[in-house]
Amino acid sequence: MAPASGTAVSSARSLGRLPAAGLSSLAGVMLALAFPRVGLWPLAWLSFVPFLFALKGRRARHGLLWGWLTGTVATAIGMSWIAGLLERFAGLAWPLAVLATVISAAAHGAALALCGMLTCWLWSHGVRPIIALPLSLVTAELLVPMVFPWPVGMSQYQVLAVIQISDVLGVHGISFLVALGGAAIYELVTDPADARTRCWVLGAGAIVAACLVYGAVRIGQVRAARERAPSITVGLVQAGLSIADKHDPRRFSINAALHRDMSAQLEREGAELVIWPESSHPYTFDHDATRDHRGPRAVRQGFTIPVIFGVGTVDDDRHRRYNSAFLLDAEGTLHGPADKNQLLLFGEVIPFYDDIAWLREMFPNAWNFTPGTEPGVLEDGRLRAGVLNCYEDMLPDLVRQLARRRPNLLVNVTNDAWFGDTAEPYEHLAGSVLRAVEHRVDLVRAVNSGVTAVVSSTGQVMAQTRVGGPMARFGGDEFERTTVLARVRLHDAGTVYTKLGDSWVWAIAIAVFLSIRGVYRRRGAQP
Numbered sequence: 001m002a003p004a005s006g007t008a009v010s011s012a013r014s015l016g017r018l019p020a021a022g023l024s025s026l027a028g029v030m031l032a033l034a035f036p037r038v039g040l041w042p043l044a045w046l047s048f049v050p051f052l053f054a055l056k057g058r059r060a061r062h063g064l065l066w067g068w069l070t071g072t073v074a075t076a077i078g079m080s081w082i083a084g085l086l087e088r089f090a091g092l093a094w095p096l097a098v099l100a101t102v103i104s105a106a107a108h109g110a111a112l113a114l115c116g117m118l119t120c121w122l123w124s125h126g127v128r129p130i131i132a133l134p135l136s137l138v139t140a141e142l143l144v145p146m147v148f149p150w151p152v153g154m155s156q157y158q159v160l161a162v163i164q165i166s167d168v169l170g171v172h173g174i175s176f177l178v179a180l181g182g183a184a185i186y187e188l189v190t191d192p193a194d195a196r197t198r199c200w201v202l203g204a205g206a207i208v209a210a211c212l213v214y215g216a217v218r219i220g221q222v223r224a225a226r227e228r229a230p231s232i233t234v235g236l237v238q239a240g241l242s243i244a245d246k247h248d249p250r251r252f253s254i255n256a257a258l259h260r261d262m263s264a265q266l267e268r269e270g271a272e273l274v275i276w277p278e279s280s281h282p283y284t285f286d287h288d289a290t291r292d293h294r295g296p297r298a299v300r301q302g303f304t305i306p307v308i309f310g311v312g313t314v315d316d317d318r319h320r321r322y323n324s325a326f327l328l329d330a331e332g333t334l335h336g337p338a339d340k341n342q343l344l345l346f347g348e349v350i351p352f353y354d355d356i357a358w359l360r361e362m363f364p365n366a367w368n369f370t371p372g373t374e375p376g377v378l379e380d381g382r383l384r385a386g387v388l389n390c391y392e393d394m395l396p397d398l399v400r401q402l403a404r405r406r407p408n409l410l411v412n413v414t415n416d417a418w419f420g421d422t423a424e425p426y427e428h429l430a431g432s433v434l435r436a437v438e439h440r441v442d443l444v445r446a447v448n449s450g451v452t453a454v455v456s457s458t459g460q461v462m463a464q465t466r467v468g469g470p471m472a473r474f475g476g477d478e479f480e481r482t483t484v485l486a487r488v489r490l491h492d493a494g495t496v497y498t499k500l501g502d503s504w505v506w507a508i509a510i511a512v513f514l515s516i517r518g519v520y521r522r523r524g525a526q527p
Contacts, residue, residue: 383409429451
């Protein structure tokens with residue numbers, strides 16, 4: 001063994017002598033740093049080395065504990081922006097906001113808790129960690145719900161060669177690959193002289209290499225297909241309004257004029273379609289509206305091209321309120337609406353609000369939104385825009401439902417002004433990138449304040465804005481006001497993943513739990 005290699009192995013073995021709590025915490029820190037905004041993506045692969053050292057020789061219940069600690073630490077760091085959000089907009093004192101953030105992190109840590117438990121159980125029953133860890137991770141990511149989903153695979157969104165496999169396996173396929181690579185490193189440093197270990201590591205390396213080759217080939221194929229597809233020049237409006245200014249009725253006419261003026265400028269620069277962010281138009285529309293407002297409440301003034309805009313809509317007959325988007329074509333006809341399907345808990349819907357009196361007294365100004373019945377596609381000529389409202393671009397299952405309706409452009413309208421200049425807008429962008437690759441369709445994001453961006457069907461971020469000025473970093477009201485003009489391709493969504501989704505992960509999850517059930521049945525005992 002070469003001296004440098006021996007030093008690395010010795011260092012890794014020294015790492016294994018740390019307490020399990022320290023190893024789990026270290027794994028959590030490394031995993032958090034792999035995600036935006038820091039974005040040290042190789043750390044996601046390496047984080048599973050201390051993670052497996054923490055689990056080595058442990059029972060399943062210990063794996064649950066140490067996996068939970070890893071997930072909690074990772075989430076507490078990666079989603080530390082929750083504290084600022086709660087302090088600024090929920091009115092919580094800073095200690096309570098921090099406590100709420102820790103509780104949220106603990107809940108999100110459940111995925112790695114289940115991963116740790118399953119890994120320990122399989123490991124103790126003769127399954128090598130190089131197999132046990134990837135199977136356990138994707139099973140846990142599939143089964144454990146999260147308010148803000150951020151699977152391990154999302155950390156790789158900037159590594160084009162790695163993320164291409166998601167058009168077959170989805171984001172969980174990337175997580176599987178990262179866990180496989182991390183487990184292979186662990187096996188190699190713990191027992192490099194063992195022939196069987198080297199065989200397993202070579203096998204894992206071959207799988208990783210095959211995925212990278214697939215990625216390189218697919219990038220070329222998809223780029224060639226994009227060049228053959230029809231194109232359209234899209235203008236994206238980022239008005240940079242603070243939450244206070246956005247919802248102040250005294251500013252409604254000013255805000256509307258701002259979006260119109262920015263759209264007129266984009267038209268002069270060559271835009272054929274302009275897109276405004278979520279709830280950008282301040283004046284409510286009827287849910288079944290077919291024409292623009294007249295007068296000062298009109299969407300289109302000063303420009304002539306079609307516009308997709310976010311707006312609140314009301315169904316007068318049933319007194320329901322929706323978070324919607326319309327397409328207003330060049331002739332003045334409204335297409336849509338495309339309603340938001342997945343409402344944000346406590347932001348857009350309060351459970352049992354209509355049934356419990358004290359909730360209505362506690363939140364007298366609240367008004368539950370009504371979810372849409374299916375993802376919306378807005379059509380105008382050759383354009384079929386699949387609309388993702390707010391954080392819906394973070395939800396693979398919902399985007400897959402939309403992709404099966406064959407849009408040729410994904411449009412995310414959102415508003416990340418709630419979070420200031422934190423990691424959240426960049427984590428949000430990372431989810432969008434993977435949705436574009438999963439279904440091989442270009443994606444554009446119009447964000448009031450956040451990261452307005454254009455993403456190609458290869459996952460390449462072709463253009464993006466920044467969040468804002470110095471005050472935005474501290475939750476203030478200074479955000480960047482800008483526009484993006486880009487040429488995108490109109491290529492129908494549709495891949496293996498669009499058709500089959502996460503069925504392969506379900507097969508793994510079923511196999512894992514059937515194996516556990518089989519062992520306990522043979523022992524004549526209950527789990």
